[in-house]
Amino acid sequence: MARRKLIAGNWKMNCLSADGQALAAGLAAKMKAAGAARFDMAICPPFPLLSTVLAAVAGSAIAVGGQDCHAKEKGAFTGDTSAWMLKDLGCAYVIVGHSERRTYHKESDADIKAKAQAALAAGLKPIVCIGETLEERDAGQTLEVNRRQLHGSLPDGTTADKVVIAYEPVWAIGTGRTATPAQAQEVHAMIRAELVGRLGDGEGNALRILYGGSMNPGNAAELLAQTDIDGGLIGGAALKVDDFWTLAEHSPR
Numbered sequence: 001m002a003r004r005k006l007i008a009g010n011w012k013m014n015c016l017s018a019d020g021q022a023l024a025a026g027l028a029a030k031m032k033a034a035g036a037a038r039f040d041m042a043i044c045p046p047f048p049l050l051s052t053v054l055a056a057v058a059g060s061a062i063a064v065g066g067q068d069c070h071a072k073e074k075g076a077f078t079g080d081t082s083a084w085m086l087k088d089l090g091c092a093y094v095i096v097g098h099s100e101r102r103t104y105h106k107e108s109d110a111d112i113k114a115k116a117q118a119a120l121a122a123g124l125k126p127i128v129c130i131g132e133t134l135e136e137r138d139a140g141q142t143l144e145v146n147r148r149q150l151h152g153s154l155p156d157g158t159t160a161d162k163v164v165i166a167y168e169p170v171w172a173i174g175t176g177r178t179a180t181p182a183q184a185q186e187v188h189a190m191i192r193a194e195l196v197g198r199l200g201d202g203e204g205n206a207l208r209i210l211y212g213g214s215m216n217p218g219n220a221a222e223l224l225a226q227t228d229i230d231g232g233l234i235g236g237a238a239l240k241v242d243d244f245w246t247l248a249e250h251s252p253r
């Protein structure tokens with residue numbers, strides 16, 4: 001089954017407005033020059049830059065997403081941002097359950113599922129992140145941990161056009177240590193089988209599973225060539241126009 005690749009940039013807590021504007025505008029110019037790109041592209045800047053970035057990519061095929069959302073629509077939650085606010089601004093995606101949120105904000109699978117559920121209710125596509133730590137991998141628990149996180153975090157009503165999954169091994173994030181294509185494919189194949197079991201053949205085979213963790217222009221081609229790797233969630237290499245664009249261009253024809 002041919003799934004269109006999704007190349008998503010997670011800017012994390014980087015960029016002031018001038019850098020963010022230039023980065024988004026540079027990518028929008030590349031996208032427009034490319035005409036019909038053979039991949040989808042999304043960028044997820046920090047909240048304060050969303051309006052600037054949305055304006056910079058307006059009229060291009062680049063989608064914009066938030067990096068997190070609250071599970072509730074509104075209320076007394078100082079410092080939080082709702083999925084409805086992101087949708088209202090013009091976002092199409094929101095990342096939920098990134099390992100940095102799981103670690104630094106103690107988010108559980110249930111928290112992440114509630115956030116993903118809110119994203120769906122607001123009309124956003126959640127990019128639901130899962131991934132094992134190095135200790136879990138070394139203990140031989142990789143598949144079990146990812147299976148548990150997958151089923152615990154995936155929202156009810158998941159369909160292929162509404163939800164994206166990102167497998168991000170924690171030990172590969174920001175470390176320069178990428179999963180080998182075979183290591184990544186092994187986990188992606190397990191996720192695919194679980195999705196088919198849960199959603200049926202059609203939806204399970206159509207849902208996109210991204211890889212994230214030290215993906216860069218040098219290793220993207222091999223990763224993106226794997227059967228069940230349907231794109232990337234990119235941190236460091238998403239912060240430079242040429243790196244991110246070159247990486248995306250490694251999407252197979």
Ligand code: 13P
Pocket residue numbers: 010098168172173174175176212213214215233234235236237
């Ligand atoms: P790096 O690409 O910097 O390793 O980050 C990956 C990531 O966490 C994307 O969400």
